[in-house]
Amino acid sequence: MEFSSKLLERAVNEVSQLPGIGRRTALRLVLHLLKQPKEQTVGLSDALKTMREAIKFCKSCHNISDLELCEICSNPNRKEDVICVVEDVRDVMAIENTASHKGLYHVLGGKISPMDGIGPHDLNVTTLVEKVKEGKVKELIFALSSTMEGDTTNFYIFKQIQGYKVQTSTIARGISVGDELEYADEITLGRSIINRIPFESSLKL
């Protein structure tokens, strides 16, 4: 792609570094910005820069937060001794939307993935293990995605906290609400039968 302007080329190069955005899409986005009032580009540019430079992470759960301690960690109504372990901020938002978790979170910041060069020391595991060692945690809920990497991460943390008095659980895998049985994959369907729950407890939901 040959550009008639170095400024345009630089902008397209930068935008196309974002995941899932190729050079054609980047050009489309940049030309769109050129047709909009200058304020939009300045606003976008400032918002990104300010965010990247000023963003803070909760010192306890590593969630993104404007305060030292995030709103969830500093909320006295939440159960301090139940911690839900998640991969990233989006998972916190997704679980918060369900209003089903009354405890706190711990954001790992990723999953163990040797293929991508991400080991346990790139994640916020140590602080989690410390919380357990201090005896403050009654239950850890593993809420990582059900992939090889997620399972590896779960198992690594599980090994680290073995011997300490803490209950561990993982979120239920099963048939999605509203799904037809015949279209479910075999592993999920198999697990949903093995991990069946008493019928009465399903009535309470």
Added chain:
Amino acid sequence: MEFSSKLLERAVNEVSQLPGIGRRTALRLVLHLLKQPKEQTVGLSDALKTMREAIKFCKSCHNISDLELCEICSNPNRKEDVICVVEDVRDVMAIENTASHKGLYHVLGGKISPMDGIGPHDLNVTTLVEKVKEGKVKELIFALSSTMEGDTTNFYIFKQIQGYKVQTSTIARGISVGDELEYADEITLGRSIINRIPFESSLKL
């Protein structure tokens, strides 16, 4: 979507104003930037801002350019009296890639589209008509997309320059090279028969 940080929320809001990017994608992009070195976000932010503030358009053809007169317009080897009329900068790049056009361009900056509130006065039509009136142009090649809006724009310009001595042409519509006839739409196939060319001239390409 509830955010744990105002900075994050502002960044997501700004990014999701880009066309084709919803709030979920915006959040994914912003979280990606947070995982990358600070320099990437600063680079992206600066590139966009600098581009928007400093970009210039060629005073003759309205193409994006870092100079007063773009590289194409100032190239003495190009035919000054053949002007290809296109919608935007991407079309210039696409046609330049084919190396089939030896003349200059005129970038309209859009198409007449009453549905989107774009009239002829929002486009760079006046400067084009002036070029024709000055008698400098031998041929105008309309290379707008083959839509209702493109055809309307072609026709509007055609009416404006009627009476002046200038040849007009539009790019050929027909079956794409490599396409099977049976899958072509009827209008394109019909036009390709009506606008057939002497067999010998197809041999020269």
